[in-house]
Amino acid sequence: MSINDREIIGDTPDFSALADEDGNEIIKDLTSRVNSISVQEREAGLHDIHGIGGIDDKSTGEEQVLVNKMRLLLSERLHWRSSSAFRMADAESSAYTTDSSFLLMFLRCENYNIDAATNRLFVFFKQKLRLFGPNKIGKKMITLADLSPDDMKSYSAGFFQLLPHRDHVGRAQFVNLPHYTTWDQRENVVSRFVVEWTGSGRTADSYSIVGAHSKLRMIFHLCMAALMDEETQKKGAITVVHSLLSESSEPRNPKGYDPVLIWESIHMLQKAIPLRFVGTHICTDPSSFSGKFFSSMARFVGDAGIVRIRFHQVSFHEVNERLSTFGINSILLAVSQSGEKKTEKHRELMKVIKSIEVAKLLTPEKLTVLVPSATDVLLGRGKPIQNHAGNIRLGLIAESQLEEYDEIANRLDKTKLAEITMAKMKNAGVRFLSRDDNGFWELAAERLARERVSSTFRTVRDRLKVSRRSTEEKADSTVARKRSLEKLEEQSD
Structure with a gap:
């Protein structure tokens, strides 16, 4: 038909026997x-x-x-x-x-x-x-x-x-x-x-x-x-x-x-x-x-x-x-x-x-987003935004380009690298979204999106520095403890 x-x-089924049926x-x-x-x-x-x-x-x-x-x-x-x-x-x-x-x-x-x-x-x-x-x-x-x-x-x-x-x-x-x-x-x-x-x-x-x-x-x-x-x-x-x-x-x-x-x-x-x-x-x-x-x-x-x-x-x-x-x-x-x-x-x-x-x-043509996708990069602060899949992915991209970023001395050239990175992500379908005062997400202004990429480069660089310093300090501490133990063993001998 x-x-x-x-x-x-359509025809409504007969539900009268539902309670007497065996679920398994x-x-x-x-x-x-x-x-x-x-x-x-x-x-x-x-x-x-x-x-x-x-x-x-x-x-x-x-x-x-x-x-x-x-x-x-x-x-x-x-x-x-x-x-x-x-x-x-x-x-x-x-x-x-x-x-x-x-x-x-x-x-x-x-x-x-x-x-x-x-x-x-x-x-x-x-x-x-x-x-x-x-x-x-x-x-x-x-x-x-x-x-x-x-x-x-x-x-x-x-x-x-x-x-x-x-x-x-x-x-x-x-x-x-x-x-x-x-x-x-x-x-x-x-x-x-x-x-x-x-x-x-x-x-x-x-x-x-x-x-x-x-x-x-x-x-x-x-x-x-x-x-x-x-x-x-x-x-x-x-x-x-x-x-x-x-x-x-x-x-x-x-x-x-x-x-x-x-x-x-x-x-x-x-x-x-x-x-x-x-x-x-x-x-x-x-x-x-x-x-x-x-x-x-x-x-x-x-x-x-x-x-x-x-x-x-x-x-x-x-x-x-x-x-x-x-x-x-x-x-x-x-x-x-x-x-x-x-x-x-x-x-x-x-x-x-x-x-x-x-x-x-x-404004019927305005892009408004109710629930962001996993590929979207969200602008804002807080753990939910930091832990969003799109933001984590941006951090990984920034980390993969960090060596190139650190080799650039000129601030203007660093900004250009951020623009290139942002453009590549957009071409791949990534949206940079900011939250409207009324609570929904909309496309972020170009300047704000670029600043988010730039700040991600800086954040990743600083985090890796802290991580390396912590690793070095732990290694130094381990070496110091090892030497102390060796001295104690020598004294006991």
């Missing part, structure tokens, strides 16, 4: 399904979850050719039933629906498969219409200001967070904390309304929007906010479902999961949001209700998705070590060692997102 014949959510048996069934998938599909999934795979590398020119082809395909499919929401948005703002940067999100998500990208785009607008209504379907960017008070409560609760750092290969990291969620059925709005739209020469299409859930809206918004970073579009994202409890934690919502809502979330992320979720890690106790629940939910994921799921049936204190084998660092940033949910970083990120949204409205 083609996607234009499907409903937005479910995982055996999932393993059997994985083994039935072709070798090529399994390899692609393994590459993705371990960070080896990725989308095809395209030049700017190649991407623009594909964008133009996608625009042509969109015009050819306007008669499809599934394009009705897209037509509504296009009638309101064709500049938005055919914008190159917008279409590129869908192309990159589908590894530049134009047909799949077009289908995803149609489902995206169906979801957007369902969640936010006709008044916002033609709006290019849904902002925090568009969310209701209930939406913001779900947001601030932090049960679904974007972590403020990337994994070892630069992928965005989301964490879902189901034990800390209150599934309030009152949040499922019971209002219903129908929107009529008639295109030129076309029949009217009807949209019935029922129970647009606040949690779905906040997930939609957070994922689209993450996609403001081009690196996330290209490298994708991973999700960690952390439903383990520490020994000191009190059980929360042992049977409080809303299966229909989670099913809708999975469907939205799989079919509509233009974000490649290349790996899902489910950390749970198989004997608990949550273990059975999430194992069962995994069965409703397509075969390609099954390969990209890993179950970690370990203790609360072992999960971080297990995740580190997949290059996921400090995932417990959102959960304290005592098992308490942490939302400080999440709320800080919400403030940064709000600042970026304001900046984008004022």
